Amino acid sequence: MHKIFFNDKPIILTTKLEQEEGFKNYLLKTVDMGEVIRKLNKSKVKAVRLIGKNEDKLLRKFLKKLPNVVAGGGKVYNDRGEILFIYRNNKWDLPKGKIEGNETIESTAIREVTEETGVCGLEITKPLETTYHIFKRNGRYKIKITYWFEMKTSFKGNLYAQEEEGITKVEWLDKAQVEKALENSYANIKLLI
Numbered sequence: 001m002h003k004i005f006f007n008d009k010p011i012i013l014t015t016k017l018e019q020e021e022g023f024k025n026y027l028l029k030t031v032d033m034g035e036v037i038r039k040l041n042k043s044k045v046k047a048v049r050l051i052g053k054n055e056d057k058l059l060r061k062f063l064k065k066l067p068n069v070v071a072g073g074g075k076v077y078n079d080r081g082e083i084l085f086i087y088r089n090n091k092w093d094l095p096k097g098k099i100e101g102n103e104t105i106e107s108t109a110i111r112e113v114t115e116e117t118g119v120c121g122l123e124i125t126k127p128l129e130t131t132y133h134i135f136k137r138n139g140r141y142k143i144k145i146t147y148w149f150e151m152k153t154s155f156k157g158n159l160y161a162q163e164e165e166g167i168t169k170v171e172w173l174d175k176a177q178v179e180k181a182l183e184n185s186y187a188n189i190k191l192l193i
Contacts, residue, residue: 022046072109087169092181118160131188
C-alpha cells in the first residue's frame, strides 16, 4: 500500500476494495485524476482509494497519471540532537528541492538543504521513506516524488532562510519544539518524523 497526499488528504494505492464512510474508491486503471482532485478538494471525502490488481505495479501505474517532479531533502540532526526545520507557506517543513541536471539524488538533497538553510558540512547517515504529494504549478497538477535522507552536521554558523523560495524562518528544533511544529506541518513530514 502506498499513500500520496493532496492537501494532506491521502490517495491510497491498494489492491483491496473496502467500503468505509468518508472514503471514495476508484479503479486505478481507468481513474480520471482531475475527478479525484476535485473530490478531495471540494467535498467531505477524507481519502480516496485507487484499486489495482497487482501490488507491485500500483505505484508505477499511478505515477504515469500525472507529470512527475523528482526532489531530494533532508531530516538533519545537529550535535545536540535537534532537527533542522524551515517555515514556508505558513507551515513547518523540512528542506527539499528539485533535482538539477545530472546530479545524484543524494547531491540534490545536500545542495537543497544548504541552499534553503545555509547549513554546511552535511553527511548522509541513511535513506528515509520516499514521499509523494500532488501539487499545482502553472495551472497543471504534478506529482512530487521526494527522496529523503537522514543527515548529520556539526555546523554551528548562522542559519539563512532562502527567501526567494518563500522560506521565512530556519530553526533547529528540540523534541518538544518538533512536537509543536508538527501541529502545523504536512502529512508527509509527520510520516518522516
